[in-house]
Amino acid sequence: MRRDALTGLALIALGIGVVIESWRMPRFEHLGINPYTVPGIVPGILGAVLALFGTVMLSRTAVAWRRGNEVPPVAGEDEPGSTPRLLLTLILTVGYGGFLVGALPFWLATFLFVLAFLLVFEWRPEFRRAGRRAALVTYASTSLLQAVLVAAAVTFVFQRVFLVTLP
Amino acid sequence: MLDGLGYFATAIVELFSPGTLFNVGWATLLGISVGMLPGLTATLGLALLTTLTFQLAAGDAVMILICMYVGAIYGGSRSAILLNIPGTPANAATALDGFQLARTGRAGEAMGIATSGSFFGTVVGMLALAIFAPLLAETALGFQSYEFFWLAVFGVVISGRLTGQGDPLKGWIAGFLGLLVAMVGQEGVHAYARFAYGNTDLAGGFGLLPVLVGVFGFTEVLWVMKNPTYQAVKDAAGSVIPRVRDVLKHWVTIIRSGLIGTFMGLVPGVGEDMGSWVSYAVARNTSRNKDEYGKGSVEGLMSAETGNSAAVPGAIIPVLTLAIPGSAPAAVLLAALFIHGVRPGPLIMIESPAFIFEVTAMIFYASAAILLFGLLLTKPMLLVLRVSHVKLMPIIFVLCTVGAFAIASRLFDVWVMLGFGVLGLGLRLLGFPMAPLVLGVVLGPILDVNLRRGLVLSDGSLAPFFTRPISLILWVVILITFLLGSEWFLKSVKSWGARIRSQGG
Numbered sequence: 230m231r232r233d234a235l236t237g238l239a240l241i242a243l244g245i246g247v248v249i250e251s252w253r254m255p256r257f258e259h260l261g262i263n264p265y266t267v268p269g270i271v272p273g274i275l276g277a278v279l280a281l282f283g284t285v286m287l288s289r290t291a292v293a294w295r296r297g298n299e300v301p302p303v304a305g306e307d308e309p310g311s312t313p314r315l316l317l318t319l320i321l322t323v324g325y326g327g328f329l330v331g332a333l334p335f336w337l338a339t340f341l342f343v344l345a346f347l348l349v350f351e352w353r354p355e356f357r358r359a360g361r362r363a364a365l366v367t368y369a370s371t372s373l374l375q376a377v378l379v380a381a382a383v384t385f386v387f388q389r390v391f392l393v394t395l396p
Numbered sequence: 397m398l399d400g401l402g403y404f405a406t407a408i409v410e411l412f413s414p415g416t417l418f419n420v421g422w423a424t425l426l427g428i429s430v431g432m433l434p435g436l437t438a439t440l441g442l443a444l445l446t447t448l449t450f451q452l453a454a455g456d457a458v459m460i461l462i463c464m465y466v467g468a469i470y471g472g473s474r475s476a477i478l479l480n481i482p483g484t485p486a487n488a489a490t491a492l493d494g495f496q497l498a499r500t501g502r503a504g505e506a507m508g509i510a511t512s513g514s515f516f517g518t519v520v521g522m523l524a525l526a527i528f529a530p531l532l533a534e535t536a537l538g539f540q541s542y543e544f545f546w547l548a549v550f551g552v553v554i555s556g557r558l559t560g561q562g563d564p565l566k567g568w569i570a571g572f573l574g575l576l577v578a579m580v581g582q583e584g585v586h587a588y589a590r591f592a593y594g595n596t597d598l599a600g601g602f603g604l605l606p607v608l609v610g611v612f613g614f615t616e617v618l619w620v621m622k623n624p625t626y627q628a629v630k631d632a633a634g635s636v637i638p639r640v641r642d643v644l645k646h647w648v649t650i651i652r653s654g655l656i657g658t659f660m661g662l663v664p665g666v667g668e669d670m671g672s673w674v675s676y677a678v679a680r681n682t683s684r685n686k687d688e689y690g691k692g693s694v695e696g697l698m699s700a701e702t703g704n705s706a707a708v709p710g711a712i713i714p715v716l717t718l719a720i721p722g723s724a725p726a727a728v729l730l731a732a733l734f735i736h737g738v739r740p741g742p743l744i745m746i747e748s749p750a751f752i753f754e755v756t757a758m759i760f761y762a763s764a765a766i767l768l769f770g771l772l773l774t775k776p777m778l779l780v781l782r783v784s785h786v787k788l789m790p791i792i793f794v795l796c797t798v799g800a801f802a803i804a805s806r807l808f809d810v811w812v813m814l815g816f817g818v819l820g821l822g823l824r825l826l827g828f829p830m831a832p833l834v835l836g837v838v839l840g841p842i843l844d845v846n847l848r849r850g851l852v853l854s855d856g857s858l859a860p861f862f863t864r865p866i867s868l869i870l871w872v873v874i875l876i877t878f879l880l881g882s883e884w885f886l887k888s889v890k891s892w893g894a895r896i897r898s899q900g901g
Binding site for chain 2: 232233236240247250254255257262263264265266268270271272274275276278279282283285286289310311312314315317318319322323325326327330331339342343346347350351375379383387391392393394395396
């Protein structure tokens with residue numbers, strides 16, 4: 230509910246921002262172009278439509294509030310799940326895609342990413358307990374093996390078979 | 397009209413070669429695997445394969461993509477039947493009866509029915525493609541900017557209405573956000589770089605494929621890791637070879653669902669999901685055994701799988717003849733055609749008349765492959781469902797990164813993928829559907845150029861946008877869609893109705 234209201238407000242802000250920016254786009258009057266082809270016309274209309282949708286969303290929420298009845302949550306809202314896992318995934322993926330790739334050779338970056346990902350998410354607290362060495366060794370060695378295989382296979386297949394330029 | 401079938405047969409013979417069979421084999425298997433894995437959709441599979449095959453010859457690449465498309469929509473039926481989780485959104489109706497059959501120990505039979513349904517659905521859609529695409533292309537020669545403008549709006553509005561999960565407004569917002577995303581970068585009339593602020597990367601615009609890989613790939617990785625689900629798959633019991641009697645008994649359902657599916661695919665923005673749902677609904681309403689639906693009806697399963705598979709060739713019809721996608725995966729296919737220098741659109745029958753039939757022949761090979769793999773490789777393919785998500789996700793993400801980078805070799809595209817992945821997650825958490833966003837990104841440039849060109853042609857008059865016959869039909873349908881999707885209109889209609897009834901009675 231509150232999310233919908235905030236989304237509505239954000240859309241209105243975005244829509245108005247887009248309309249203003251579209252208005253400020255050049256109209257090439259000195260070139261004598263047809264006024265119906267100016268670059269700002271379509272984004273301007275789209276901005277206005279989005280602002281209108283935002284208004285509808287906001288007013289819909291407001292009406293529901295005034296009546297005191299909650300709109301039933303739609304699918305996707307309040308999904309269960311773990312925020313720490315999400316944040317960890319974000320750190321690893323953005324770290325790899327945004328920073329490691331391009332800075333290190335591709336195979337090395339990919340190896341490090343896959344290894345880190347598996348070590349983080351395949352970790353089980355019981356590995357720490359005494360007598361779990363075998364499990365710990367399996368965990369570390371399979372992660373290492375998959376990281377090596379993925380890095381080698383992706384680099385080879387795309388560079389040699391599909392002739393794709395790698396980062 | 398029947399000439400088409402002759403050209404189609406010629407194309408099948410011409411395409412036949414060991415190389416073709418090899419590509420058909422691996423691409424279809426990969427497509428089935430992608431479809432089987434919940435979360436990996438046909439759209440993502442197509443987007444990744446487009447970027448990874450763009451160095452190949454156009455014919456090979458298009459063949460691979462079509463096999464991926466047909467394979468993924470079919471593969472989704474496996475997880476729908478065995479896990480009650482539709483592998484792709486198009487297989488949701490399949491789960492209703494498929495899973496019930498599997499629960500009663502008839503999983504093998506259900507998979508056989510789904511396989512034959514998918515095969516026959518693809519065949520019906522394929523014949524429709526060979527027969528009607530040339531006719532549509534000819535009709536579309538009369539289309540001008542006004543019609544193309546409305547077709548672009550139509551695609552976004554219909555897709556938003558149908559995928560909005562009970563809230564069309566969110567679907568429309570997603571669609572218009574997609575159109576807005578397409579506005580960034582150089583526009584097609586004066587080459588002015590919109591919203592670029594002097595940045596050369598932004599002036600190039602957001603590439604469709606990095607955006608898609610972000611929204612469908614990276615978002616999915618984040619989503620799966622946020623909600624870890626582990627499933628154990630039981631072995632499928634029973635023979636998967638469908639009984640000829642079952643197929644013969646349901647021939648009316650097959651043909652009807654095939655035609656409905658093809659039509660749903662053909663309408664811009666509707667796609668495989670609706671092909672399946674509408675076929676299922678019609679089959680139930682006309683069935684003598686309505687009570688069995690949802691409790692393990694063979695007929696229901698057959699109609700759902702025939703409907704979604706028929707929608708695949710259906711969705712390719714407007715891609716080839718209008719350059720307007722029928723569904724989200726078809727939007728990626730359209731982008732891939734442009735990348736490979738094929739120019740789809742009304743002129744296709746004049747510029748490269750053989751191409752429509754080549755594509756039809758490719759669909760033929762893909763449908764033969766799903767039939768073969770579906771019936772012969774049941775047990776090995778179940779292994780796909782045993783793969784742990786945690787092991788799979790880093791590989792998917794590496795492929796997303798390579799895919800985003802591959803087309804233009806710029807690191808900016810990797811950032812675009814990351815940015816749209818996070819945006820996609822946010823939108824998904826807020827309950828926005830992704831398909832209209834994708835259609836918006838593809839249809840944005842079409843809407844932009846045709847609105848302005850139309851205004852120039854009419855010298856600023858809006859009249860042709862509303863009075864030309866096809867335009868008239870399109871905007872009326874768009875208006876009705878908007879009205880039927882808005883609460884105040886439905887409420888007012890109900891209160892009018894009540895008032896009229898109370899006055900009358």
